Amino acid sequence: MTEIPPPDSLTDILTSLRDRVMGVSESVLSTVDGLLVHADVDTVHPESVAALAAATLGVGRRMADTAGVGALREVVARCGSGHVIVVAVGDRALLTVKGDAGLDLAAFQRESPAAVERLSRVLAADVAH
Structure with missing residues (x-):
């Protein structure tokens, strides 16, 4: 019988995003x-x-x-020495990422949907238990 791997931990997901996107330095899930x-x-x-x-x-x-542009996906703040990005994780959670001035926004746009999906799965599994 094939063993099913355990779901990702929140730490693994946040660390993976930091490792995969140049410039991501910190993240908070709330x-x-x-x-x-x-x-x-x-x-x-x-x-x-x-x-x-x-x-x-x-x-x-x-x-x-107010602008009539659809559901909010993320908010990006470009600051003097870096970025702060807030991304919706489903309807009940948020991922906030701090990036330095060299943050690769294109890589973040590519990698964040998978991270959000993984976070959603872990949070849903936690609620189910």
């Missing part, structure tokens, strides 16, 4: 209402990032609704 779920961070305060990500999502969704 609920849409701002509660911390998991973090891969060195310098940021993850609880603060989780709360601000929820606020960012709220403003971004409102902007998308």
Whole structure:
């Protein structure tokens, strides 16, 4: 009988994204209402990032609704020395990524959908148990 591999851990998924996309330095997974779920961070305060990500999502969704451009997928903030990206993970979670000035946005756009899908599966499996 073939053994089914265990689902990815949240740590593995966040580490993989950091390893696969040049410039990704830290990431925080949170609920849409701002509660911390998991973090891969060195310098940021993850609880603060989780709360601000929820606020960012709220403003971004409102902007998308007002502009009539469909459902919000992500918000990208380009800053003086890097980037902050907030990505919706289904309807109940958010992935916030901090990147340095050399963040490869094209690679992030390619790699993030798979990471979001993996995160969604792990979170759904956790809710089911």
